[in-house]
Amino acid sequence: MEALNRLMEIDPNYILVGLIVTFFVMETAFNKPAHNGDKLKHLVQNILFQLIVIAMGSVLGYMLATTFDWIEQNRFGLFYWIAVPFWFKIIAGVFLLDFADYWFHRLDHKVPLLWRQHRVHHSDTSMDASTALRQFPTELIYFSLGELLISVLFGIDIFSMNIFLFLILPAFFFQHANLNYPEWLDKLLGWLVVTPNYHKVHHEQDQNYTDTNYGTLFIIWDRWFGTFKTKPVQEINYGLKEFEGDKKQSFWYLVRSPFMHIERNLEKKS
Ligand SMILES: [Zn+2]
Numbered sequence: 001m002e003a004l005n006r007l008m009e010i011d012p013n014y015i016l017v018g019l020i021v022t023f024f025v026m027e028t029a030f031n032k033p034a035h036n037g038d039k040l041k042h043l044v045q046n047i048l049f050q051l052i053v054i055a056m057g058s059v060l061g062y063m064l065a066t067t068f069d070w071i072e073q074n075r076f077g078l079f080y081w082i083a084v085p086f087w088f089k090i091i092a093g094v095f096l097l098d099f100a101d102y103w104f105h106r107l108d109h110k111v112p113l114l115w116r117q118h119r120v121h122h123s124d125t126s127m128d129a130s131t132a133l134r135q136f137p138t139e140l141i142y143f144s145l146g147e148l149l150i151s152v153l154f155g156i157d158i159f160s161m162n163i164f165l166f167l168i169l170p171a172f173f174f175q176h177a178n179l180n181y182p183e184w185l186d187k188l189l190g191w192l193v194v195t196p197n198y199h200k201v202h203h204e205q206d207q208n209y210t211d212t213n214y215g216t217l218f219i220i221w222d223r224w225f226g227t228f229k230t231k232p233v234q235e236i237n238y239g240l241k242e243f244e245g246d247k248k249q250s251f252w253y254l255v256r257s258p259f260m261h262i263e264r265n266l267e268k269k270s
């Protein structure tokens with residue numbers, strides 16, 4: 001536990017830089033030459049989104065700290081009322097935070113106003129690890145609201161939140177990376193976690209696949225609630241048809257796109 005505490009004291013921005021560099025090098029060394037256009041330019045466009053998120057960090061930190069302090073001081077939520085063991089509370093907390101993300105992600109796809117912010121993440125037609133960074137800034141607040149809501153209801157400990165945040169950062173990079181992952185990974189872990197091959201299906205242009213595999217860390221919610229689908233990775237067309245073309249892949253276009261009316265183009269790629 002002590003080691004885990006010390007590990008979590010590391011500034012997440014250092015972890016982020018480490019992940020960006022590691023995955024950029026791995027993708028350049030090992031991936032198939034499938035990237036359309038300039039990989040470095042693509043990385044910079046996606047990093048610009050992350051810079052806004054980092055700038056919002058103190059607001060989010062305040063939101064999280066205030067809520068978790070309140071839960072602890074008032075001993076509020078189901079886990080306090082039924083007095084569960086600490087280890088159970090921590091593990092269940094991580095799963096419940098992911099559960100909240102699953103439903104908020106589903107809403108992101110179903111409510112037109114929310115889809116406007118979320119489609120920025122789906123817009124990437126040259127998916128690689130940096131796609132993990134392409135998130136419209138309001139998304140972070142949106143998902144945090146879901147996580148805080150479930151935390152208050154269940155009396156989740158901030159330690160669960162820290163573990164959750166610590167796990168999702170590398171998970172995002174693994175899930176989006178333009179690397180060939182072996183099939184045995186799905187067989188070994190795919191009953192529990194969102195493997196890269198499963199998340200890639202979520203980035204398929206065809207909406208029958210886009211609206212599946214919503215899980216962040218765990219795939220069990222998709223399996224239980226009927227939204228789990230697979231497709232061979234080699235057959236996936238990434239992104240959204242309405243965002244194809246260099247101009248629509250630029251930071252400047254994407255950052256304005258939630259304020260534009262853009263019709264969903266469901267035409268299939270031939
Ligand atoms: Zn999505």
Ligand SMILES: [Zn+2]
Nearest residue numbers: 121176199203
């Ligand atoms: Zn994604």
